[in-house]
Amino acid sequence: MDFVSRYVDKTIKIYKTNDPFSIANQKGIIITELPLGETLGLYMMRRRFQFITLNSDMNLHEKRFVCAHELGHAIEYPECNTSFLRKTTLTSISRIEVQANKFATLLLTYYDKMENWMTKDQYLKMCGIPVEMSRFI
Numbered sequence: 001m002d003f004v005s006r007y008v009d010k011t012i013k014i015y016k017t018n019d020p021f022s023i024a025n026q027k028g029i030i031i032t033e034l035p036l037g038e039t040l041g042l043y044m045m046r047r048r049f050q051f052i053t054l055n056s057d058m059n060l061h062e063k064r065f066v067c068a069h070e071l072g073h074a075i076e077y078p079e080c081n082t083s084f085l086r087k088t089t090l091t092s093i094s095r096i097e098v099q100a101n102k103f104a105t106l107l108l109t110y111y112d113k114m115e116n117w118m119t120k121d122q123y124l125k126m127c128g129i130p131v132e133m134s135r136f137i
């Protein structure tokens with residue numbers, strides 16, 4: 001099992017849910033929403049406090065995915081402060097962005113297995129995940 005899958009497994013075992021909002025709350029991460037323009041979300045650590053900021057103009061599915069992505073940063077690289085998720089980041093090849101996207105995809109699909117009759121796109125849609133993530137399933 002790779003690094004990201006192990007983190008997802010461990011996270012779900014500890015927090016007993018795959019809901020990124022609930023996990024963030026349980027971890028004491030402070031979530032705020034602001035109109036961020038082109039930026040979908042960001043993660044920061046300041047004085048040992050962790051913050052996730054979500055673009056308030058997104059719908060609930062988008063917020064859930066972006067929260068899961070930022071949670072991936074918070075869990076994989078808590079000290080790393082330089083991640084702004086933009087629409088273009090969904091197809092980013094930067095290692096930490098790929099790992100955060102994979103974390104979000106594995107987390108949000110954890111309890112819903114893909115049925116035979118579904119296409120990958122339908123499955124991702126059902127789980128509220130952007131189609132750009134199809135390479136992770």
Ligand SMILES: [Zn+2]
Pocket residue numbers: 069070073083084085089096097100
């Ligand atoms: Zn990111």
